[in-house]
Amino acid sequence: xxxxxxxxxGSVQAGGSLRLSCAASGFTFTSDCVAWFRQVPGKERxxxxxxxxxxxxxxxxxxxxxxxxxSQDKAKNMVYxxxxxxxxxxxxMYYCAAEVDYGMGTILGCxxxxxxxxxxxxxxxxxxxx
Numbered sequence: 001x002x003x004x005x006x007x008x009x010g011s012v013q014a015g016g017s018l019r020l021s022c023a024a025s026g027f028t029f030t031s032d033c034v035a036w037f038r039q040v041p042g043k044e045r046x047x048x049x050x051x052x053x054x055x056x057x058x059x060x061x062x063x064x065x066x067x068x069x070x071s072q073d074k075a076k077n078m079v080y081x082x083x084x085x086x087x088x089x090x091x092x093m094y095y096c097a098a099e100v101d102y103g104m105g106t107i108l109g110c111x112x113x114x115x116x117x118x119x120x121x122x123x124x125x126x127x128x129x130x
Contacts, residue, residue: 001025001026002024002025002026002027002098002100002118002119003024003025003026003119004022004023004024004096004097004098004119004120004121004122005022005023005025005121005123006020006021006022006094006095006096006121006123006124006125007020007021007023007125008020008021008125009094009124009125009126009127009128010126010127010128011128011129011130012086012127012128012129012130013129013130014086014087014088014129014130015085015086016086016129017082017083017084017085017086018083018086018127019080019081019082019083020036020080020081020083020094020096020125020127021078021079021080022034022036022078022079022080022081022096022121023076023077023078024077024078024079024096024098025077027077027098027100027101028077029053029072029074029077030053030054030101031052031053031054031101031102031103031105032052032053032054032098032099032100032101032102032105033050033051033052033053033098033099033102033105033110033111033117034050034051034053034072034079034096034097034098034110035047035048035049035050035051035096035097035098035110035111035114035117036048036049036050036070036079036081036094036095036096036097037094037095037096037097037114037120038090038092038093038094038095038127039092039093039095039124040091040092040093045095045114046061047061047112047113047114048060048061048064048068048070048081048094049061049064049068049069049070049081050070050109050110050111050112051070051071051072051079051110052102052105052106052109052110053072053074054105054106055105055106056071056072057105057106057109057110058070059109059110059112061112063089064083064090067083067084067085067086068081068082068083068084069081069082069084070082079096081094083127086127086129087129088129088130089129090127090129091127091128091129091130092126092127093124093125093126093127094124094125094126094127095114095120095121095124096120096121097114097117097119097120097121098117098118098119098120099111099116099117099118099119100118100119
């Protein structure tokens with residue numbers, strides 16, 4: 001039974017930092033895609049970053065590249081999102097998602113759309129930048 005639990009959100013001033021955590025259970029990191037998405041009420045869920053657990057390959061959506069860093073801790077089955085230089089526009093509910101045993105990650109990279117992920121965190125973690 002795969003579960004994803006997000007944590008680490010909060011309220012920060014513009015320019016500040018936060019580190020989000022995604023605790024994964026029900027599978028062991030081998031060749032999986034884990035991604036962070038975010039959503040603002042009334043808007044579609046948009047991608048933030050992805051990581052391929054097999055080789056640690058990462059992908060960042062344009063708006064966060066250079067400021068956010070996605071990483072994994074295989075021993076703990078955790079994925080993190082370090083967010084620096086936060087901007088008001090980063091205010092959103094952040095969710096993690098996983099596609100387990102994604103054998104095509106090395107060739108194709110991880111999926112970029114939320115609906116392409118089988119497993120998604122349900123609660124999310126709120127980030128508010130003011």
